[in-house]
Amino acid sequence: MVNISDVARAAGVSPSTVSRVLNQPDIVTPDKRDRVLAAIARLNYQPSTFARGLRRGTFETLALLVGDIAQPFHGRLAKAVELAAEEKGYSVLLCDLDHRQDRLVGFLRSLPKRGIDGILIATADNLDVPAVHEALTAFLAQDIAAVTTSQHLQSVPVPAVVVDRTAAAHDATRHLLDLGRWPVAFLGGGASAYSQRLADGYRAGCRDAGHRTQPRLMLDGGFQTEPAMRAVAALLAEGTIPEGIVAANVPMALGALRALAERDLDVPDDVAIIVCEDVPVAAYMRPSLTCVSTDLDAYGRRAVDTLLAAVAGHDVPRVTVLPHTLILRDSAPAAVPPPGS
Amino acid sequence: MVNISDVARAAGVSPSTVSRVLNQPDIVTPDKRDRVLAAIARLNYQPSTFARGLRRGTFETLALLVGDIAQPFHGRLAKAVELAAEEKGYSVLLCDLDHRQDRLVGFLRSLPKRGIDGILIATADNLDVPAVHEALTAFLAQDIAAVTTSQHLQSVPVPAVVVDRTAAAHDATRHLLDLGRWPVAFLGGGASAYSQRLADGYRAGCRDAGHRTQPRLMLDGGFQTEPAMRAVAALLAEGTIPEGIVAANVPMALGALRALAERDLDVPDDVAIIVCEDVPVAAYMRPSLTCVSTDLDAYGRRAVDTLLAAVAGHDVPRVTVLPHTLILRDSAPAAVPPPGS
DNA sequence: CTGAAAGCGCTTACAG
DNA sequence: CTGAAAGCGCTTACAG
Numbered sequence: 001m002v003n004i005s006d007v008a009r010a011a012g013v014s015p016s017t018v019s020r021v022l023n024q025p026d027i028v029t030p031d032k033r034d035r036v037l038a039a040i041a042r043l044n045y046q047p048s049t050f051a052r053g054l055r056r057g058t059f060e061t062l063a064l065l066v067g068d069i070a071q072p073f074h075g076r077l078a079k080a081v082e083l084a085a086e087e088k089g090y091s092v093l094l095c096d097l098d099h100r101q102d103r104l105v106g107f108l109r110s111l112p113k114r115g116i117d118g119i120l121i122a123t124a125d126n127l128d129v130p131a132v133h134e135a136l137t138a139f140l141a142q143d144i145a146a147v148t149t150s151q152h153l154q155s156v157p158v159p160a161v162v163v164d165r166t167a168a169a170h171d172a173t174r175h176l177l178d179l180g181r182w183p184v185a186f187l188g189g190g191a192s193a194y195s196q197r198l199a200d201g202y203r204a205g206c207r208d209a210g211h212r213t214q215p216r217l218m219l220d221g222g223f224q225t226e227p228a229m230r231a232v233a234a235l236l237a238e239g240t241i242p243e244g245i246v247a248a249n250v251p252m253a254l255g256a257l258r259a260l261a262e263r264d265l266d267v268p269d270d271v272a273i274i275v276c277e278d279v280p281v282a283a284y285m286r287p288s289l290t291c292v293s294t295d296l297d298a299y300g301r302r303a304v305d306t307l308l309a310a311v312a313g314h315d316v317p318r319v320t321v322l323p324h325t326l327i328l329r330d331s332a333p334a335a336v337p338p339p340g341s
Numbered sequence: 342m343v344n345i346s347d348v349a350r351a352a353g354v355s356p357s358t359v360s361r362v363l364n365q366p367d368i369v370t371p372d373k374r375d376r377v378l379a380a381i382a383r384l385n386y387q388p389s390t391f392a393r394g395l396r397r398g399t400f401e402t403l404a405l406l407v408g409d410i411a412q413p414f415h416g417r418l419a420k421a422v423e424l425a426a427e428e429k430g431y432s433v434l435l436c437d438l439d440h441r442q443d444r445l446v447g448f449l450r451s452l453p454k455r456g457i458d459g460i461l462i463a464t465a466d467n468l469d470v471p472a473v474h475e476a477l478t479a480f481l482a483q484d485i486a487a488v489t490t491s492q493h494l495q496s497v498p499v500p501a502v503v504v505d506r507t508a509a510a511h512d513a514t515r516h517l518l519d520l521g522r523w524p525v526a527f528l529g530g531g532a533s534a535y536s537q538r539l540a541d542g543y544r545a546g547c548r549d550a551g552h553r554t555q556p557r558l559m560l561d562g563g564f565q566t567e568p569a570m571r572a573v574a575a576l577l578a579e580g581t582i583p584e585g586i587v588a589a590n591v592p593m594a595l596g597a598l599r600a601l602a603e604r605d606l607d608v609p610d611d612v613a614i615i616v617c618e619d620v621p622v623a624a625y626m627r628p629s630l631t632c633v634s635t636d637l638d639a640y641g642r643r644a645v646d647t648l649l650a651a652v653a654g655h656d657v658p659r660v661t662v663l664p665h666t667l668i669l670r671d672s673a674p675a676a677v678p679p680p681g682s
Numbered sequence: 683c684t685g686a687a688a689g690c691g692c693t694t695a696c697a698g
Numbered sequence: 699c700t701g702a703a704a705g706c707g708c709t710t711a712c713a714g
Contacts, residue, residue: 001453001454001483001707003706003707003708004707004708004709005707013684013685014684014685014686015685015707015708015709016684016685016686016687016709016710017683017684017685019708019709019710020683020684020709020710022709023709023710027683027684028683028684029683029684032683032684044479046450046451046453046454047454047707047708048395048454048456048706048707048708049454049455049456050391050394050395050400050455050456050707050708051395051690051706051707051708051709052707052708052709053391053690053708054389054391054392054395054689054690054691054692054706054707054708054709055689055690055707055708055709055710056690056708056709057690059391061434061455064435068420069410069416069419069420069423070413070416070417070419070420070621071416072411072413072416072622074416075410075411075412075413075415075416075419076411078410078411078416078435078437079409079410079411079437079439082410082435082436082437083437083439086436091434091436091455092434092435093402093432093433093434093435094405094419094423094433094434094435095423095427095432096419096420096423096424098420098424109387110387112342112387113342113387113388113389113390114390114391114402114432115389115390115391138385142342225621225622225624225625229625251621251622251625254622254625254626255625257625257627258625258627261627280411280566280592281413281566281592281595281622283566284566284570284592284595284596284598284599285595285626286598286599286602286627342691344690344691344692345691345692345693346691354700354701355700355701355702356691356692356693356701357693357694357700357701357702357703358699358700358701360692360693360694361693361694361699361700363693364693364694368699368700369699369700370699370700373699373700388691388692389690389691389692391691391692392690392691392692392693392706393691393692393693394692394706395690395691395692395693395705395706395707395708396691396692396693396694396705396706397692397693397706398706
């Protein structure tokens with residue numbers, strides 16, 4: 001790579017002047033400025049981000065810690081984040097957690113030495129556990145900005161950019177109940193805070209409609225298709241056929257669809273399904289999936305903007321809530337008679 | 342962040358000695374070595390990757406240029422790449438091309454200044470076009486290693502780690518023909534080299550079985566669900582009902598499924614579908630999708646290994662071909678009578 | 683306005 | 699074996 005001295009030599013000035021042309025151009029005589037600019041263009045000079053970063057202490061790089069980039073929601077969000085960051089001149093380091101706590105802790109330990117300016121934590125896994133809390137605290141002590149999506153941390157002061165999951169699940173549940181469906185099962189991901197928040201909304205939705213929730217209707221599908229399928233199959237096998245299912249994510253909704261199909265249950269006629277996230281593929285499945293949807297491009301942009309504001313040392317809101325809307329599709333349309341009628 | 346001088350002071354040695362403990366430990370007296378190691382542990386010191394990189398000229402960072410991280414195949418491959426790279430101590434910069442040539446060219450121009458050691462180009466978009474060729478040549482001139490997946494470049498000496506797409510499409514086509522299906526349509530992505538390679542395999546498969554391919558059976562679905570749906574719908578509207586469809590990717594297969602459903606055509610009874618890639622979701626759709634599959638973890642690992650070998654200056658094979666297998670699922674099972682029988 | 687100098691945090695010949 | 703010095707490619711007070 002051509003460096004600043006090459007350019008200086010070519011333009012007949014000192015390296016300092018080349019640097020000034022790049023950073024404070026008005027300080028430089030037009031004559032020299034033009035010569036430098038010409039040399040830069042001719043040699044195709046680009047200042048090394050890291051030599052510059054070493055001096056300035058900022059590398060224009062963010063890290064995205066994602067639960068599982070292979071999941072459609074995360075992939076779609078990662079895309080939005082990358083595009084938004086790139087627009088601001090930042091690069092994005094991809095860190096796939098593979099839903100493993102040891103990986104998260106490892107990244108929190110190793111990322112500071114990589115000179116990143118901030119991290120975005122996008123995982124539904126619970127961060128409010130001692131090991132993560134400790135690693136996160138040590139991380140933040142090094143004055144690197146952090147923002148989470150998908151959860152609002154209790155124990156550590158990290159700003160969150162989130163959808164109100166409780167409200168989303170509440171709306172989803174109400175939609176099924178308004179369709180006259182009951183019982184309605186909840187297909188979540190076990191004890192994670194994220195899943196608990198959805199479960200709260202589900203319970204509230206049931207309560208508001210005068211229904212009593214039952215533990216056996218709270219299914220643990222581990223956020224994955226396969227275990228979700230088994231959880232729904234187990235519910236059916238024990239004799240309960242729910243008239244609706246609120247699924248936390250699309251892969252689990254797929255698992256539910258398969259389990260229902262094996263028992264020849266129709267969606268939405270026998271069982272209506274609604275999902276608490278939206279991804280492109282949801283619109284194209286059969287039946288297409290009714291979802292609580294958020295504009296993921298806006299989500300990614302907002303998360304990046306918040307993180308960059310924090311990087312710049314500005315005060316940022318402790319929590320930013322993005323709007324969500326119900327997208328009606330075939331798995332739980334605007335109106336469909338309950339199976340008994 | 343604590344730096345090497347802090348450690349040196351704490352251990353009562355010079356920074357040089359600390360550096361040696363890290364890089365050539367046997368050169369250092371055990372006594373001092375232990376003191377330094379203790380100080381490192383106590384202060385939780387980690388040498389800055391970029392200060393080190395500035396000296397050494399290597400930053401232990403790879404860039405992954407991906408056509409669209411939101412597509413399931415790319416997301417799954419990105420995961421494999423990230424895990425493999427991290428295992429070798431490398432970080433991965435995520436660069437989403439959004440299938441736009443200007444973004445690809447922009448990344449090729451801007452990545453060198455970011456001090457990456459190599460790039461992995463994972464896109465089905467055609468790279469053998471003048472603008473990209475020029476940018477790629479300028480990129481390679483800076484002595485940064487590059488590897489492509491998914492295509493073998495004609496014009497530039499970049500090693501490729503690929504599945505033999507022609508053979509894959511050939512096998513896929515033959516499977517449908519062996520089922521007694523004809524006509525069989527090909528659902529590809531227009532003029533891209535990637536799609537052309539698949540089309541070649543499709544044509545060869547037809548030819549081998551004694552069928553004459555017809556241009557109207559070659560559909561352009563642009564690698565996306567929506568246009569694929571329109572392309573299949575158009576074929577049906579014009580009166581042709583294929584007994585089988587070879588789809589280049591899963592999103593297009595979804596589009597085909599929808600178009601067929603709208604005409605009440607059953608899969609696989611009326612129309613069998615086979616896809617030339619495999620992603621987790623394919624197994625869980627209804628009908629589940631028969632696919633030509635490749636172990637994506639092995640794929641990612643192989644791509645990273647090849648790239649790192651190139652970074653290290655070793656000779657690497659111009660092209661590495663990974664094996665593929667047919668995964669039989671419901672959309673084109675082992676045996677199903679043709680619709681006419 | 684501009685150049686020479688110092689320094690960001692490392693590594694590695696160079697003396698000793 | 700070890701420290702002082704130089705240098706990776708920048709930026710920015712500091713003189714002038």
